[in-house]
Amino acid sequence: MKIKIQPVDPAKRRPKPADESKLVFGKTFSDHMFLMDYKAEAGWQDPRVVPYQALEMDPSAMVLHYGQGIFEGLKGYRCRDGRIHLFRPQKNWERLNRSARKLCMPEIDVAFQFEALHELLKIDKDWIPHSIGSSLYIRPTMIASEPHLGVRPAHEYLYYIITGPVAAYYPEGFNPVTIYVSDEFVRTVRGGLGEAKTMANYASSLYAAEVAKKKGFTQVLWLDGVERRFVEEVGTMNIFFRIKDELVTPPLTGSILPGITRDSVIQLAAHWGIQVHERPIEIAEVVDAIRSGDMKEVFGTGTAAVISPVAEMSYKEKSYRVQKGEVGEWSQRFYDEIVGIQYGEKEDPFGWIYEVKF
């Protein structure tokens, strides 16, 4: 398929951020977007890069009623020498297709996903921020666009990619989070949509996050929906525990998002000779390990923050400080290594970097 390019009228270019360090996440968007339509009888069609603009959506568009929508999140990094990097984008394209299958949506050829993003980055390359730490956030999205009321998989879809520059997540060093363990609300459950990157999982996180916020915590730690006993995720991140000198993270049993940063941390740890255990971990074990001092570090992993150290945890109205609230050595090491690889400052022994060449 040939991608049509319709550049923005130069007079209508969106203002570039005056100060990259002041960018608020998710509020500034680049000049262009990629769009492509799907119809059941014709497949994907009409791929195009157009000026960033409002979508025309029928008020009965199925996504607005039945939540048939999935997305991805990745970043474009500008290295000091001007090269543009993506971090394991193939993983995003593959996960988008896994999410699609779970939601009964059409898949998109991985090579074509690369091509679509390539065309978009090419026309908007000046939007990729220049300072190390800042990046271009990329949001591929697929939604059910068919105008139809009645629950079933749609026959028409829209796939689009929007991008926007974002500031460094930690401009002044780590900002550890405090987490509230929810044993009342659950994000998802085995047999549900937990492992798909789909809107439903985020919708079900809102209420508990507000409860946590009111209690003075920044994130929710989710327990499994069946027994409310095993740790699953934190906020919108995967979670890791350093117990003594081993790394523990919950296994991917269907209700947990298979995070790309999660996978990278596991690979890096193994590479460094750290014992990594993907195994069920009970919240009681977590609390015991904090109490005994065996818990050296707790951190979340995700695309936005990369590593998000946890300083404090509240469970059943009791609060626990993790390692006096200080950022752990491993958190810092994983962060430095991954960010270093992303910006081409460190070697990439895993072949994680995809260099975008225009």
Added chain:
Amino acid sequence: MKIKIQPVDPAKRRPKPADESKLVFGKTFSDHMFLMDYKAEAGWQDPRVVPYQALEMDPSAMVLHYGQGIFEGLKGYRCRDGRIHLFRPQKNWERLNRSARKLCMPEIDVAFQFEALHELLKIDKDWIPHSIGSSLYIRPTMIASEPHLGVRPAHEYLYYIITGPVAAYYPEGFNPVTIYVSDEFVRTVRGGLGEAKTMANYASSLYAAEVAKKKGFTQVLWLDGVERRFVEEVGTMNIFFRIKDELVTPPLTGSILPGITRDSVIQLAAHWGIQVHERPIEIAEVVDAIRSGDMKEVFGTGTAAVISPVAEMSYKEKSYRVQKGEVGEWSQRFYDEIVGIQYGEKEDPFGWIYEVKF
């Protein structure tokens, strides 16, 4: 708030259906729609009735990423004498507000919801079908419209109502459904969003529904997400069992949609002197009762079909006919009574009817 009215250009009126009996559900929409915006600092504002048209949505509109959206479904009925009826609309407005609270969205004053629908029905009253059984389907919807990437409750929302004529659900008498009991996939779980009428619950039903369809069944029967032992709902309906001469339906424990037809059946049954039990019911008990012949009837309840008799049920690869697949006496009686009340053909001892007067 004053509702502005912008009537459609007469030349642009949408074609009215030539044959009301041929209307497909959810595909035909009336000439106008109601819209209203919400901003965190200003509350609900700018209520208006405008021609039915595409919504302009930013591609970063939060609903398209994080699924913050809720809806309602009700019908407008034209009686033989020309009166226009709604069935328990107050229940819809109240449920919309309960769903809103669960999704951290703003509520809408119940009286104003009435007023908004009233204005819309007034301008589109000719769209309400004339034949008994057909009706005007009404879809109030609230979505997070704020352009923003990042998970949190939005600060801007859009509320809208669209309507469209629909044919009688059973033009030639009941069409019993066959149901597939899913013990692999779950719709939701306690601590999740199950009791809210929100997109997430429908999204999580798609995959299992396709599995059921491939196996030759029309609907999925959902079990609880914790033990996969207790019956919850069927498809997008509540479920009732007539065991001997008692009526059993699962209780509203948080993961089940509090259906308005469900509530009406319970009230009618009590009115008729039938024992109704809102109690947990195991799938094993259901199967045993079918086997022993104690299970006289199984039926779903919902706004679209009112009563949907179940002829067959498949559980763990075994299939069970319910009462030889024949429509039960109670299913017919509940259906006739509720539909009779809706169209003003039967007395309404409960005050369920809201007459729309223009």
